[in-house]
Structure formats: C-alpha cells, structure tokens
Amino acid sequence: MIGQGLHAPPVDGLIGAGPLLLVDREAAEALEDNVFGEVSLHSADLDTDPASGLMHVPDYVWCQVHGEAGMLDIGLTDDGRLVTSGQALLVLHTFGGGIENATITEWNA
Numbered sequence: 662m663i664g665q666g667l668h669a670p671p672v673d674g675l676i677g678a679g680p681l682l683l684v685d686r687e688a689a690e691a692l693e694d695n696v697f698g699e700v701s702l703h704s705a706d707l708d709t710d711p712a713s714g715l716m717h718v719p720d721y722v723w724c725q726v727h728g729e730a731g732m733l734d735i736g737l738t739d740d741g742r743l744v745t746s747g748q749a750l751l752v753l754h755t756f757g758g759g760i761e762n763a764t765i766t767e768w769n770a
Contacts, residue, residue: 674757676721680737684724688757692724696749698735699727731770744768 674688684692689702703723728736730744738744745753753760 673760673762675753675760675763680726680741682724682726682743683721685757686720686722688753689722689724691752691756692735692749695752696734696746698733698749700735701725701727730768738768742768 674685676683683705684702692698692700693702701724703725705721705723726735726737726743730736730738730742734746734749736744750765753763
C-alpha cells in the first residue's frame with residue numbers, strides 16, 4: 662500500500678493518495694505499458710508561486726486509478742488507499758522520480 666501527503670515537495674514520481682495521484686510522465690507511461698490495471702491519465706498544468714523557490718515544475722500528469730485493490734496490478738481500497746502488485750511497485754521505483762519518500766506497507770485483503 663502506498664500513500665504520500667500532498668504537503669511534501671514534488672520530488673518523487675508519485676505524489677498523493679488515491680483515487681487521483683500526481684505521477685511524473687515517465688512513471689505514468691511506464692505504468693500504462695507494463696502494468697495490468699485500469700488507470701486514466703490527464704494533463705496536470707502545475708504552476709508555482711515564484712516565492713516557492715522552484716525554478717522548474719516537473720512534468721506530472723493526473724493518474725486516476727479505477728480498479729479495485731487486489732484484483733489487478735493497481736487498484737484502490739474502499740477507503741481510497743493505493744494498492745499495487747510487486748510489478749507495479751517495481752515500475753514506480755524504477756521510472757521517473759521513484760518513490761523514495763512514499764510510505765509503503767504490506768496490504769492484506
């Protein structure tokens with residue numbers, strides 16, 4: 662199970678918690694190509710306040726997860742937590758910004 666608060670600076674390839682996640686474009690495309698599950702990707706036009714100190718906003722897309730937890734490689738629990746298979750977790754670790762700051766726990770159905 663993966664979750665991360667939106668208060669963290671955009672460093673990882675995955676920000677937020679289901680059903681809508683911000684995912685960097687590289688990780689999102691890798692999920693589409695390598696993972697069995699129903700997700701839809703939508704453009705995320707992110708602007709920052711110049712006072713934030715961010716010089717460049719990473720290329721993120723909104724990733725909406727439609728599947729049910731435990732049924733395919735990626736899905737949501739009844740309370741909106743993201744659940745992934747080992748394959749999907751590997752994709753999130755490998756592509757884009759990774760998920761070094763995410764909280765990952767084992768999920769039991």
